[in-house]
Amino acid sequence: MKFAFIIDPIARLDPGHDSSVALMEAAQVLGHEVWITQFTQLGVTAGQAMATLQPVTLTPVTLGGGDQSAPEGQRWEAVPNWYQLGESVYQPLDTMDAVFMRTDPPVTVPYLYTTYVLDYVDPNKTLVINSPAGLRAANEKMYALQFTEAIPETIVSRDKQVIRDTVHRWGKAVLKPLGGKAGEGILFLADGDPNLNSMVEISTHQGLEPVMIQTYLPEAKDGDKRVILLNGEPIGAVNRIPTGSEFRGNMAVGGRVAKVAVTERDREISQQLAPRLRQDGLIFVGIDIIGGYLTEVNVTSPTGIREIDRLDGVQLGYQVIKWAVDAIKALGKG
Ligand SMILES: Nc1ncnc2c1ncn2[C@@H]1O[C@H](COP(=O)(O)OP(=O)(O)O)[C@@H](O)[C@H]1O
Ligand SMILES: [Mg+2]
The missing domain is CATH 3.30.470.20 (ATP-grasp fold, B domain)
Incomplete structure (x- = not known):
């Protein structure tokens, strides 16, 4: 089968850490073709989603450093030229059996436009993971709010007084920009902190942008x-x-x-x-x-596969690709 991955420039990926590389490697090892593209290389022609796709061949990472009995001390090692690229071709995305949208956040307006392009991939021919409509529906911070039983006390606001009153009630809180990732812009807030007003002003861009305030979990x-x-x-x-x-x-x-x-x-x-x-x-x-x-x-490009594989001696990427293969077969193809 043919698997396409919409990723950030491949030279910038970390083969020992990025889940996208783990997924590409798994697809290749399981005997599938692996193609890559970037979200800036997508378009629509005659109602079909198109992409500049390039075939890639990977040299899988290996475990090194530390001994086999102490996985915490080990790490994934890649050869210097861990990927080889073939000729690019501008072609319909539905020539692929599956497309993994794995562009890193933040979810910008151009990112959202790409999800609209992905709406023009024929769902009867090609599986898109994650679904473009789902990527639009799920702001990574706001999506959790609907699961009220599962989340800690949380508000979303851009109003300084509302935020101040909340921090006063809770004593300690965490502020999160709604489009952040990898800890960017996450702040610890304490009632009485002389910087509180200023931090809220900076984070909300003077009250223009809502932020999440969550009770601090010790x-x-x-x-x-x-x-x-x-x-x-x-x-x-x-x-x-x-x-x-x-x-x-x-x-x-x-x-x-x-x-x-x-x-x-x-x-x-x-x-x-x-x-x-x-x-x-x-x-x-x-x-x-x-x-x-x-x-x-x-939902955009979750990480963790490499670390779990190393610590637990599993191959989660293989599990994901095998799931996709079964889902593709269920489309009546493959
Ligand atoms: N409610 C909370 N209480 C205490 N620490 C938190 C809380 N929420 C997040 N953190 C800390 O901030 C980090 C980043 O938060 P998270 O919501 O996962 O945003 P992101 O990973 O997208 O930056 C977490 O890894 C955690 O250490
Ligand atoms: Mg996080």
Whole structure:
């Protein structure tokens, strides 16, 4: 089968960390063709979504450093020229069996335009993961708000007084820009902080942009758990533990990754999300859970596969590709 991946420029990807590379590698090893493109290289001609697609061949990463019995000390190693590109061709995207939309956030207006282009991929011929309508429906911060039983106390507002009153009530809170990722712009707020007004002004762009204010979960110091969901089912998890004086657990800001189990509570949360995720075509999703509370639903380009594979000795990318192959067969192709 043919798998296309809409990714950021491949030279900028980190083969030992990025889930997109894990997925591409899995597709190749399972005997499929792997093609890449970027969200800037898509268009529509005669009602068909088109893309400049380039075939790619990967040299899979291998585990190195540390010994086999201590996976925490090991890391994925890639050869310097870990990908080889073929000739680009501008062709309809529905010549592919599956398209993975894996452009990194932020979700900008050009990103949203790309989802409209992806609406012109024939769903009877090609599986798009995640669904373009689902990507539009699910702001990564706001989507969680509908699962009221699963989330900590949370408000969304751009009003300084509302935010101040809330922080006063809770004592401690976390502020999140609605379009952020990888810990960017996440602030710890404390009642009485002399910088509180100023932080709210900066984050809301003087009251123009709403932000999320969430009650501070002290369990965050023990980790922010990433659970990977495939069609609503948890298939693996990794913990990210803040290091040093940093309160954020994100890997991008130095969070330490550690092996962690999928708990009963994680399954319960996943079950609450599953029907909605399936309805929205959100097949490959990463949810964040702190102290048993859902804090974020990542749908654009969730990460975590490489870390879970290394710590748990599994191959989640293979599971995702095999799921896609079955779904493609169910379309009556393949
Ligand atoms: N309610 C909270 N209480 C304490 N810490 C939090 C809370 N929400 C998020 N954090 C911390 O901030 C980090 C980033 O938050 P998150 O909502 O996952 O946004 P993103 O990962 O998109 O930047 C988390 O990894 C966690 O360490
Ligand atoms: Mg997060």
